[in-house]
Amino acid sequence: MRLEPREETPVWLSASAPLAAIVLALTLCSALIVWAGAPVIDAYLSLASGALGSRFALSETLTRATPLIFTGLAAAVAFRAKLWNIGGEGQLYAGAMAVTWLGTGALTMPPVLMIPFLFLIGAIAGGLLLLVPTALKIYLKVDEVVTTLLLNFVVLLFVNFMLFGPWKDPLAMGWPQAAPVIDEGVLPLLVEKTRLHAGFILALLAALLAWALMRFTRWGYEIRAVGLNPQAAEFAGVPMTATVVRTALISGGLAGAAGVCEVAGLKGYLTLDLSPGFGYTGIAVAMLAGLHPLGVIAAAIFIAGIYNGADSMSRAMDISNYLADVITATALLAVLASALFTRYRLRAG
Amino acid sequence: MDVVDLFLTVGFWAATVRMATPLIFGTLGELICERAGVLNLGIEGIMTIGAMSAWMWVYQGGDLWTATLFAAMVGASFGLLHAGFSVYMGLSQHVTGIGITLLASSLSYFVFRIMLPGVTTPPKIEPFAPLPIPLLADIPVLGPALFIQSPLTYIALSLVGVVAYILYRTPVGLAVRMVGENPMAVEAQGIDVFAVRTGAVAVGSALMAVGGAFLTISVFDAFYFQMINGRGWICVALVIFASWRPGKALLGAFLFAAFDALQIRVQQASSSLIPYQFYLMMPYLLSIVALIVMSRRAAYPKALLVPFRRGER
Numbered sequence: 001m002r003l004e005p006r007e008e009t010p011v012w013l014s015a016s017a018p019l020a021a022i023v024l025a026l027t028l029c030s031a032l033i034v035w036a037g038a039p040v041i042d043a044y045l046s047l048a049s050g051a052l053g054s055r056f057a058l059s060e061t062l063t064r065a066t067p068l069i070f071t072g073l074a075a076a077v078a079f080r081a082k083l084w085n086i087g088g089e090g091q092l093y094a095g096a097m098a099v100t101w102l103g104t105g106a107l108t109m110p111p112v113l114m115i116p117f118l119f120l121i122g123a124i125a126g127g128l129l130l131l132v133p134t135a136l137k138i139y140l141k142v143d144e145v146v147t148t149l150l151l152n153f154v155v156l157l158f159v160n161f162m163l164f165g166p167w168k169d170p171l172a173m174g175w176p177q178a179a180p181v182i183d184e185g186v187l188p189l190l191v192e193k194t195r196l197h198a199g200f201i202l203a204l205l206a207a208l209l210a211w212a213l214m215r216f217t218r219w220g221y222e223i224r225a226v227g228l229n230p231q232a233a234e235f236a237g238v239p240m241t242a243t244v245v246r247t248a249l250i251s252g253g254l255a256g257a258a259g260v261c262e263v264a265g266l267k268g269y270l271t272l273d274l275s276p277g278f279g280y281t282g283i284a285v286a287m288l289a290g291l292h293p294l295g296v297i298a299a300a301i302f303i304a305g306i307y308n309g310a311d312s313m314s315r316a317m318d319i320s321n322y323l324a325d326v327i328t329a330t331a332l333l334a335v336l337a338s339a340l341f342t343r344y345r346l347r348a349g
Numbered sequence: 350m351d352v353v354d355l356f357l358t359v360g361f362w363a364a365t366v367r368m369a370t371p372l373i374f375g376t377l378g379e380l381i382c383e384r385a386g387v388l389n390l391g392i393e394g395i396m397t398i399g400a401m402s403a404w405m406w407v408y409q410g411g412d413l414w415t416a417t418l419f420a421a422m423v424g425a426s427f428g429l430l431h432a433g434f435s436v437y438m439g440l441s442q443h444v445t446g447i448g449i450t451l452l453a454s455s456l457s458y459f460v461f462r463i464m465l466p467g468v469t470t471p472p473k474i475e476p477f478a479p480l481p482i483p484l485l486a487d488i489p490v491l492g493p494a495l496f497i498q499s500p501l502t503y504i505a506l507s508l509v510g511v512v513a514y515i516l517y518r519t520p521v522g523l524a525v526r527m528v529g530e531n532p533m534a535v536e537a538q539g540i541d542v543f544a545v546r547t548g549a550v551a552v553g554s555a556l557m558a559v560g561g562a563f564l565t566i567s568v569f570d571a572f573y574f575q576m577i578n579g580r581g582w583i584c585v586a587l588v589i590f591a592s593w594r595p596g597k598a599l600l601g602a603f604l605f606a607a608f609d610a611l612q613i614r615v616q617q618a619s620s621s622l623i624p625y626q627f628y629l630m631m632p633y634l635l636s637i638v639a640l641i642v643m644s645r646r647a648a649y650p651k652a653l654l655v656p657f658r659r660g661e662r
Contacts, residue, residue, distance in 0.1 A: 036463050084443050142637075142644040143589065145390065145443060149582045150633040161626035283447055320462035325455030333430075333448040336440050 004347045017342050018288050018295075021334035022302070028334075029327045036319045043317055050312025051305030057312070059194035063266065065297075065304035067092065067275065069203035070258035071282025072289060072296040073210050074126075078251035080214065080291055082227040083137075083244060085130055087148030088255040089279025090155035094129040095122030095256030097159065099263045100167060100270040104179040114184040119202070119260050126256020127249040129155070134248035138241055152279065156272075163272060178270040187265035199261035204297060206254060211293035213250075223247050255279060284332040303328055361610055362494030366502060367568060369599075369606035371396070373505040374560025375584035376591065376598040377512050378553040382428075383588055384516065385549030386529035386652040390446025391431050392557050393581030394453030399424050399558025401457035404565035404572040405464060407474045413566055417501065417559055424558020427453050428551035436546045439656030450581075458574060471571035477501060499567040501559070506599075508556070513595040525549050529650035532657040542657045557581070579633060586636040590643050593650060601639070608635055 030040040051061050071088045078085035085091075098121040109117060133151065136142035163176040171179075187197040214220035222243045225233035234240050262274050285303055289295030310324035375392060382389040389395075403420035407413060427449055434445040465472070480503070482496040516522035524545045527535045532542045560580075565572050587605065591597035609632055616628040 032459060032463075079444075086447065136641060136644075140641055140644055141647070142640045146582060146586050146589075146640060147637055150579065150586065150636050153579045153633045154630045157626045157630045161624050164626075165624060280447075280451065283444070284451065287444060287448075318466070320459050320466075322455050322459040322462060325451065326459050329448055329452035329455050333434065333445070333452060336434060336444055336448060337438060339440065340438055 004345055006343060006345055009342045014290065014342050017338040018290065018299070018335050021288070021338045022331050024334045025327055025331035028330050029323065032323060032326060033319060038317045038319055043313055043319060046316045047306070047309035047313040049309075050316075051309035055191075056194060057308065059191055059196040061301060061305045061308050062200050063195045063197070063304075064308055065300040066197075066199045066203045066261050066265070067258035067278045068281060068285050068300035068304055069207055069296055070254050070261065071278050072285030072300050073207060073282075073293055074251045074253075074255035074258070075283045075286035076289060076291045076293055076296055077210060077214070077223070077254065078130075078247055079286060080227045081223045081244060081247040082230075083134065083247050083251065084145045085133075085148055085248070085251050085255075086145055086283065087130060087133065087151050087252075087279070088258075088282045089275060089277065090148070090152040091126035091129050091252045091255035092259040092262070092275050092279050093155050093159050094125040094252075095259030096263045096270050096274055097162070097259075098122045098125035098256070099181060099185070099260050100162075100178045103181045103185040103264065104269075105182055108182060109184060111184045114182075115187060115198075115264070118181075118185050118264055119257055122256040122260035123253030124256070126254070126259065127252035129256075130248045130252030131245070134244060138244060159270070160272060163270065167270070169269065172269075176272055180269040181264050185264050186268065187261070195266060197261075197265035199265035202257075203261070203300075206257065207293050207297050210250075210254070210296075214293060219243075219246060255282070258282075281328060284328045287332050288335050290335075303331075359490055359493045361614065362490065363497070364610040364613075365603065365607045366494060366498055367606075368609050369602040370499070370502045370505045370567075371560040371563045371580060372584060372587060372602040372605060373509065373599060374556050374563065375581060376587045376602055377505075377508055377595060378424075378556030378560065379584050379588045380591070380593055380595060380598055381512065381516075381525070381553035381556070382550050383653055384529045384593055384650055385525045385546045385553075386532065386650055386655065386657075387432070387435055387546055387550050388442045388446060388585075388654055389428070389431060389449075389550060389553060389557075390443060390585070391427060391449030391453060391554065392446075392584055393577055393579070394450030394457075395424050395427050395554050395557045396561030396564075396577045396581045398427065398453040398457045399561030400565040400576060401461055401561075401572050402558075403562030404474060405461070407566055408472065413477055416566055417562055420558045420562035421555040424561075425551040425555040427558075428554025429547065431554065432547040432550040435656070436543055436550065439658055442654055442656075454577075461572060461574075471573055473570040474566065476565075476570045477567040499563070501563045501567050505560075505563075509595050509599045516595065526650075528657075529652050532652055532655075536657075536659070546657070557584075560584075583632060583636050586640050589647055590636075590639040592643070592648060605632070605635065608632070 033040050033043045050057055052058050074088050099118050102121055103118050133144045133147035136147060137144045167178040169177055169179045187199050190196045222238045225238050226243050258278060263270055285296055285299045288299035306327050307324045310321040313319060314321035375396060379389055379392055399420040402423045403416040406416035406419045431445055431449050434440045435442045477499045479497045480500050485496040486492045524540055528542050528545045535542050587601045590601045612628045612631045616625055
């Protein structure tokens with residue numbers, strides 16, 4: 001038996017790989033449910049109904065998927081160029097800080113201008129934050145994995161400082177939170193009596209745009225070329241520095257937009273627990289989507305469903321909701337392994 | 350308190366050695382993996398699960414030494430999992446590592462919650478007591494700083510020599526360094542590249558886990574969520590800072606820990622001037638600065654990040 005590279009991967013195989021990975025992850029994680037002393041089928045049913053079982057559950061899942069689509073796209077675009085941006089978490093908070101800086105009263109515009117403006121400055125903040133490690137990578141050969149990771153901690157401490165210091169809202173009863181975004185900047189709700197806001201539509205649009213960019217434009221072609229074979233790309237005349245910088249701005253900008261959504265759409269103000277690791281989960285989303293921008297939508301909704309479902313499962317059956325993180329991590333590793341079957345086939349002899 | 354006086358206090362130096370210990374374990378562990386050509390970004394999660402499993406072992410009635418061994422075994426098994434993906438399947442080391450970190454840390458939290466449901470304040474255990482080394486501990490300043498430490502600290506310090514000896518003076522070490530530089534040549538010698546890399550990742554991961562365990566069963570007496578707090582990523586930076594050499598790794602860990610011990614003391618002395626968050630940022634910023642200084646002439650192991658496939662060039 002040996003592995004042999006496939007000439008081409010059939011479409012049904014690449015489409016079913018993530019599904020198989022998800023089934024495998026759920027099967028493996030059922031051992032943990034058994035250990036926790038709960039019936040597996042009932043636990044997963046409770047998880048599923050918590051994720052999609054009602055109009056409200058579904059709206060909550062889509063709400064949670066919104067930032068994940070953005071951070072998932074951020075990882076998908078960057079990883080295509082082999083720019084290892086693990087700093088989505090920090091870039092998300094950078095976007096959230098930009099909104100807090102200019103969106104809480106410093107400027108006033110009608111909503112038609114204010115909302116695009118907030119997304120613009122949030123994206124710029126996220127992009128600029130990623131530009132630092134990217135410039136270090138290009139000019140000084142500093143590994144971007146470690147710098148983006150370390151910057152996450154720096155940014156979070158800075159948010160901590162701002163929320164306990166200059167930005168602390170005196171009306172927040174002592175809680176460390178910033179002043180709320182002015183009414184003109186708040187994203188409208190999509191469905192009455194839910195928390196689902198217009199950020200979800202914007203996330204879908206962003207995924208479509210990212211797909212079109214990667215699929216049909218020269219920039220997208222160059223990003224993919226740099227990721228596949230940098231030497232060949234450079235030889236073929238792809239501007240390396242410009243392409244990597246562009247990738248960084250797009251990727252960081254997308255992660256920054258996730259922060260804008262959470263502040264201007266969901267919470268209304270900046271807090272320290274704005275993101276329960278959306279930046280890191282975005283990596284799992286991107287991998288589950290096979291780095292395909294449209295796949296990111298499905299993957300983000302699935303992962304958001306797992307998290308929301310696990311919350312309600314943990315209330316109903318007393319299983320820690322950290323199960324959702326374990327399922328996500330297992331699915332990430334399983335989908336990674338599934339690449340073996342999409343790119344290679346087993347041959348006897 | 351004067352800054353100059355600070356460097357003369359025993360407490361400062363003792364704290365430096367103590368804070369350096371988990372970094373020494375982690376950096377040596379990462380160094381072994383990278384020397385064999387495998388970047389192990391699972392380190393943050395492996396340190397977390399090492400911290401949790403050692404603590405849980407003691408909390409369930411086990412003793413401290415078997416707890417250390419248990420943590421090492423848990424770490425090694427995550428190392429094997431990493432190697433399965435990154436070495437045998439030849440998948441992206443970056444994504445595998447992030448996946449291992451996500452899996453190991455979420456499993457740590459899940460297991461902790463399942464075994465101790467409804468606990469709000471973390472329960473405590475009896476950690477390692479400082480073990481004074483006779484005679485050496487009586488040397489002024491240096492004695493109490495270096496020789497009244499946790500037994501695990503002595504192990505960390507001696508491991509630097511052991512790892513250096515094995516890497517540079519034994520056939521096993523040569524094989525490890527070669528699979529990180531030129532795996533084809535190793536294959537030509539009839540040595541199994543996969544086995545050497547897998548062994549290196551397993552041993553390296555075991556050390557990382559012990560580094561995490563040091564925090565819960567030696568420095569503190571409880572397991573807190575997020576307690577590794579980026580130490581693993583700092584170790585990855587320290588390996589580059591150390592140019593993949595164990596001796597320099599020790600130096601880097603000490604410099605780093607000294608800076609950390611210093612910032613805590615300066616922070617206590619001048620809390621009103623600069624907000625504490627900026628002091629807490631220092632270790633991360635310092636790591637980035639160290640990377641900037643060292644990266645230009647960093648001599649990466651040539652086969653780092655390059656998966657080896659039999660019969661492929």
